[in-house]
Amino acid sequence: MSEKQIDEISGVETTGHEWDGIKELNTPMPRWWVWTFYATIVWAVGYMIAYPAIPLINSATTGLLGYSSRANVDRDIAAAKADQSQYLDRIAQMPVEEISGHPDLLQFAVAGGSAAFKVNCVQCHGSGAQGSPGYPNLNDDGWLWGGDINAIYDTIAHGVRWEADDDSRFSDMPVYADLLEPGEIRQVAAYVYGLSGTPSDPALAEAGATIYAEQCAACHSDDGTGDVEFGAPNLADAIWLYGGTEDEIAQQVANPQHGVMPGWADRLGDPVIKQLAVFVHSLGGGQ
Amino acid sequence: MTDTRSQSTNVEQFDAEAVNAAWARKPLYEARKKIFPKRASGQFRRFKWLIMLVTLGIYYLTPWLRWDRGPFAPDQAVLVDIANRRFYFFFIEIWPQEFFFVAGLLVMAGLGLFLVTTAVGRAWCGYTCPQTVWVDLFLVVERAIEGERNQRMKLDAAPWSFNKVAKRVSKHAIWLMIAVATGGAWIFYFADAPTLLVNFVTGNSQPIAYITVAILTATTYVFGGLLREQVCTYMCPWPRIQAAMLDENSLVVTYNDWRGEPRSRHAKKAKAEGKVVGDCVDCNACVVVCPMGIDIRDGQQLECITCALCIDACDAVMDKLNKPRGLIAYATLSEYADNMSLATAGGTEPINPSLVRNADGSFLDKVQHFNWKILLRFRTVLYFSIWALVGIGLLVALGARDRLGVNVLHDRNPQYVTLSDGSIRNGYTVKLLNMIAKPRVISVSIEGLPGATMAITGIDQPEGRSFAIPVEPDRLRNLKVYIKQPPELVEPGKTAFKIIAEDKNSNEKDVYNATFDAPEDK
Numbered sequence: 001m002s003e004k005q006i007d008e009i010s011g012v013e014t015t016g017h018e019w020d021g022i023k024e025l026n027t028p029m030p031r032w033w034v035w036t037f038y039a040t041i042v043w044a045v046g047y048m049i050a051y052p053a054i055p056l057i058n059s060a061t062t063g064l065l066g067y068s069s070r071a072n073v074d075r076d077i078a079a080a081k082a083d084q085s086q087y088l089d090r091i092a093q094m095p096v097e098e099i100s101g102h103p104d105l106l107q108f109a110v111a112g113g114s115a116a117f118k119v120n121c122v123q124c125h126g127s128g129a130q131g132s133p134g135y136p137n138l139n140d141d142g143w144l145w146g147g148d149i150n151a152i153y154d155t156i157a158h159g160v161r162w163e164a165d166d167d168s169r170f171s172d173m174p175v176y177a178d179l180l181e182p183g184e185i186r187q188v189a190a191y192v193y194g195l196s197g198t199p200s201d202p203a204l205a206e207a208g209a210t211i212y213a214e215q216c217a218a219c220h221s222d223d224g225t226g227d228v229e230f231g232a233p234n235l236a237d238a239i240w241l242y243g244g245t246e247d248e249i250a251q252q253v254a255n256p257q258h259g260v261m262p263g264w265a266d267r268l269g270d271p272v273i274k275q276l277a278v279f280v281h282s283l284g285g286g287q
Numbered sequence: 288m289t290d291t292r293s294q295s296t297n298v299e300q301f302d303a304e305a306v307n308a309a310w311a312r313k314p315l316y317e318a319r320k321k322i323f324p325k326r327a328s329g330q331f332r333r334f335k336w337l338i339m340l341v342t343l344g345i346y347y348l349t350p351w352l353r354w355d356r357g358p359f360a361p362d363q364a365v366l367v368d369i370a371n372r373r374f375y376f377f378f379i380e381i382w383p384q385e386f387f388f389v390a391g392l393l394v395m396a397g398l399g400l401f402l403v404t405t406a407v408g409r410a411w412c413g414y415t416c417p418q419t420v421w422v423d424l425f426l427v428v429e430r431a432i433e434g435e436r437n438q439r440m441k442l443d444a445a446p447w448s449f450n451k452v453a454k455r456v457s458k459h460a461i462w463l464m465i466a467v468a469t470g471g472a473w474i475f476y477f478a479d480a481p482t483l484l485v486n487f488v489t490g491n492s493q494p495i496a497y498i499t500v501a502i503l504t505a506t507t508y509v510f511g512g513l514l515r516e517q518v519c520t521y522m523c524p525w526p527r528i529q530a531a532m533l534d535e536n537s538l539v540v541t542y543n544d545w546r547g548e549p550r551s552r553h554a555k556k557a558k559a560e561g562k563v564v565g566d567c568v569d570c571n572a573c574v575v576v577c578p579m580g581i582d583i584r585d586g587q588q589l590e591c592i593t594c595a596l597c598i599d600a601c602d603a604v605m606d607k608l609n610k611p612r613g614l615i616a617y618a619t620l621s622e623y624a625d626n627m628s629l630a631t632a633g634g635t636e637p638i639n640p641s642l643v644r645n646a647d648g649s650f651l652d653k654v655q656h657f658n659w660k661i662l663l664r665f666r667t668v669l670y671f672s673i674w675a676l677v678g679i680g681l682l683v684a685l686g687a688r689d690r691l692g693v694n695v696l697h698d699r700n701p702q703y704v705t706l707s708d709g710s711i712r713n714g715y716t717v718k719l720l721n722m723i724a725k726p727r728v729i730s731v732s733i734e735g736l737p738g739a740t741m742a743i744t745g746i747d748q749p750e751g752r753s754f755a756i757p758v759e760p761d762r763l764r765n766l767k768v769y770i771k772q773p774p775e776l777v778e779p780g781k782t783a784f785k786i787i788a789e790d791k792n793s794n795e796k797d798v799y800n801a802t803f804d805a806p807e808d809k
Contacts, residue, residue: 128700139704140712196709237707238774282744284704284714284769 084112092271096153099278106278113279116272120264129283133243134259140285142239145169146228147287153277157270159263160231168263171231173256176215182254184211189250192216195224195236200246321443322516322580324426325436329599338414339423347468350475354378359760360724367477373761380761382722385688391681395674402670404532406662408539408617412525413594418518421469421511422578425462432458436575462512463504470503516579519592526589534620536661540593541618542573542584545630548638550584565640566614572604573597573615583615593617611650622655629653691729691795692720693788702804709774711805717766719788721758727790728757731766735784736803738776742769770803777805 005014007025014023029037048054051063062068087108091099100106117129124135131137136144145155155169162168176185184207190199191208199205213222219232226234233241241259242252264273280286352364354377361368366375374381374389381388403410412419432454433439445451474496475483486492487500510518519526533539547567551557554564567584574582576596581588583597601615628634629651630643643654698714706712721727732753733741740750744767748754758764768786782803789796 126701128698130701130704137701137704139701139714140706142707234707238705238709239707284712284744284767285706 084108088271091274094274096274096277097149099274100149100281109275109278110282112272113275113277113282116268116276117279120268121276124261129280134241134257136241137239138280138285139283140239141287142234142237143228143285143287144226144231144233144241147281147285149277149281149286151228152280152286153273155261156276156280157263157265157273160261161258162260162263165263165265169231171219172258173219175255177254180211180215180253184208185250185254188212188216188253189246192224192235192249192253193244193246196238196244319517320580322578323436323439323443323575324578324596325575325600326430327576327596327599329602331595331599335414335423335594335596339420342415342417342420343424347472350472350480356380357724357760359726361479363479365476366479369477379685380722380724382720388681388685391677391684395677395681398670398674398677401532402667402674404529405534405537405670406667408533408537409526409529409591409593412519412529412592416592418510418523419592419594421465421507422515424465425511425515426578428461428465429458432461459512462508466504466507466511467500469507470500473503474499516590519579520590526592530589534666535624536619536621536664538593538617538619538657539587540583540591540595540598540615541620541623542586542615543613543618543623543626544584545623545626545638545643546640547584547614548640563639563641565638566605566608566610568604568608570604572600576600587620610648616657618657619661622657625655689795689797690722691727691788691790691793691797692718692722693731693786693797693799694718694720695786695799695801697801697804703806705806706771710771711774711777711803712769712771713803715768715770715786715801717768717786719756719758719764719766721760721762721764724760726757726760727792728755730755730787730789730791731768732787732789733770733784734787734798736770736772736782739770739772739784739803742771743767744769772803772805779805780807781805 005016005023006012007014007023010025013026015026017024049063050065051067052060053063054061087105090102090105091109094105099109117125118127121129125131125138126135129138136142141147143151145151145160154167158165158167158169160169161171176188180188187204187208188211189208190201190204191206191212193199194202194205212220212224219230220226220235221232224235225237226232238244240248242248242257264276268276349365350363353362354364354375355362356375360380361375363375364377366373368375372383374386379388400411429439433442442451442454471487474487478496483492483496487496514522544565544567547565549563549565550567550569551562551564552569554568557564573584574597576599577583578594578596579590579592581590583591595617598615598617602612605612605614626643627638630638630640632639632642643651645651694717696716696718698716702713704712704714717731719729719731721729730753731741731743733739739752741752741754742750743754743756746754746756746766750771756764756766782805784801784803786799786801787796788799
């Protein structure tokens with residue numbers, strides 16, 4: 001140990017360090033401060049032993065307490081599922097049309113269906129289920145395959161033109177561009193346009209009526225109201241999936257477009273399909 | 288090491304001393320010096336007892352007042368029902384959206400504080416501040432157990448003995464009991480008091496109740512019992528703000544040194560020697576009663592809470608000496624300045640009491656005395672006017688407020704739906720508010736929008752333009768409403784119409800101006 005150096009002016013001991021004639025005074029930390037500092041070191045070591053801390057190549061040390069944030073998340077999810085299961089179990093055992101008779105189940109199903117809809121359905125049907133050309137609006141009262149809750153359930157479960165599912169809804173309109181002359185297609189379009197309003201050219205429409213009776217009435221029925229058995233759209237209402245102008249109708253007659261909807265039964269499971277059906281049915285257009 | 292400066296012989300020498308020289312250095316924080324206020328008696332002390340009784344009475348007893356509101360609402364006169372978001376105050380029930388009433392009351396409280404301060408100085412601090420009231424209460428306990436000032440000082444200085452421990456333990460125990468009662472009273476404002484008391488004692492209350500009581504117990508005990516005047520001096524911002532609210536015409540506790548100085552402990556002897564003496568006999572009675580530990584004779588001080596106990600103490604002494612009261616008194620600074628000017632011959636001489644006195648000891652007519660008319664001046668009138676205006680506004684709003692309401696949220700996604708027959712349908716969320724504690728049937732109808740009909744989900748009634756909806760007492764009812772207009776009557780774009788909620792029995796009515804959306808190109 002070197003000899004103690006005392007600063008002449010202040011009378012305080014110096015550390016012995018000197019820069020350009022200026023000496024550093026030895027002004028120690030308060031004792032409590034130092035002890036607090038030591039305590040934090042001890043605490044850190046203990047923390048490192050108790051909790052996961054040191055990164056290894058593929059993992060980290062696990063710590064004595066066995067704490068894991070992933071395990072906590074798993075536990076939380078399991079708890080949430082257990083909470084939901086009391087409702088989901090009852091929904092699973094119940095025919096879909098009976099759910100609305102139980103207010104608590106109805107509320108749960110609408111909320112769950114809404115959440116499932118936001119994940120799986122909004123990409124085509126829109127966030128408000130309002131649809132877009134080619135994708136049906138689920139708020140209105142026009143239903144290609146029926147709008148009661150069982151029909152909605154079946155459509156969601158098995159899809160439309162979903163070839164992976166044998167129970168899928170299937171309808172196919174012939175390509176009339178191959179079967180009819182362009183003039184005839186215009187005539188039919190004029191007639192069909194007139195079914196839900198006044199035709200633009202009554203003469204064309206009159207000619208189209210004959211063609212309609214021969215070619216179209218089998219599926220779309222004599223008065224144009226369609227048939228949900230075959231998924232044949234109602235042509236006599238104000239709802240048009242592919243557009244309701246005369247040109248758009250002619251286009252759809254000549255080269256029909258067919259939408260495809262996946263069957264969701266395998267992917268989402270029965271209780272979720274039931275919740276979705278209840279939710280869609282609750283949107284205001286259910287029959 | 289060599290110091291080049293010291294080698295010079297012609298340097299200037301300073302007669303200076305380091306402010307923070309080692310020998311002069313003091314600890315930054317000095318320990319608190321204990322204050323042992325002596326009990327005062329007099330008119331202000333009596334007034335303070337009265338205020339203490341009234342304020343503590345209001346605080347502890349209010350939750351226990353009952354108020355019959357019928358079977359559907361609580362019968363506690365003052366209740367802040369946070370769980371159900373209702374605030375009950377006697378005959379008034381406030382819903383969350385009416386919280387501006389509470390805001391208005393807070394504005395009134397603020398303005399009222401300004402008004403009182405401008406008129407009569409720090410009356411709030413001296414008489415009604417909870418800190419003052421509870422410290423006073425704690426001092427009552429301390430005096431009852433440890434005795435008057437001298438005994439308390441002696442006990443404090445004495446070594447620990449059984450007697451001292453017993454006194455201290457019982458004092459702190461009673462303080463803690465008061466603190467628990469204080470914290471306990473607070474929670475009764477937030478739930479039915481009798482039920483909560485039973486649940487609290489039997490351990491069935493929610494943790495928040497126990498936590499609240501624990502925190503308020505701790506703060507009451509620490510602030511009122513241990514910290515006392517330090518809260519006012521170091522923690523409270525109000526003395527700083529309050530100084531700005533005072534002016535030369537506000538009442539403050541003032542030592543009238545134009546009359547008291549020069550003070551003398553041996554006035555008779557000094558007088559006999561031909562010296563000038565004032566009325567102050569330097570008995571320190573004003574100092575020993577001060578709960579803030581100040582000497583009012585030092586002049587206006589931030590620490591002074593104008594509790595006027597020094598006035599009581601001094602008046603008692605003046606009575607004994609057969610001198611007029613008011614050596615320490617509530618006075619305005621302008622009045623004080625006038626008298627001071629008189630006593631010092633316009634500031635040219637030291638204070639000479641004979642300049643303000645007649646030969647018989649009575650005061651000259653020129654001496655200013657407090658005139659109550661001074662309370663009526665621009666600032667006080669202004670504060671009072673604004674205060675009263677806010678109050679009248681609140682009363683008018685209270686009288687005119689609706690007890691029935693309708694709020695409408697228009698569905699935006701989708702904005703409208705075209706139905707198969709070409710009708711346009713809009714969806715709405717309609718909230719019906721029944722703000723009285725009785726069940727009501729509220730009629731919901733639409734006005735305007737020709738041909739439109741309405742359907743309400745969950746209400747088993749055919750489509751129409753008017754529905755009768757039962758709403759539970761004091762509740763809000765949410766309805767999903769679909770309004771549909773036939774195609775031939777639909778106007779393109781937005782159409783304004785009204786959704787009306789009405790109680791046919793009481794003729795109360797609320798109208799919501801809604802819009803109906805339809806395609807632009809229809």
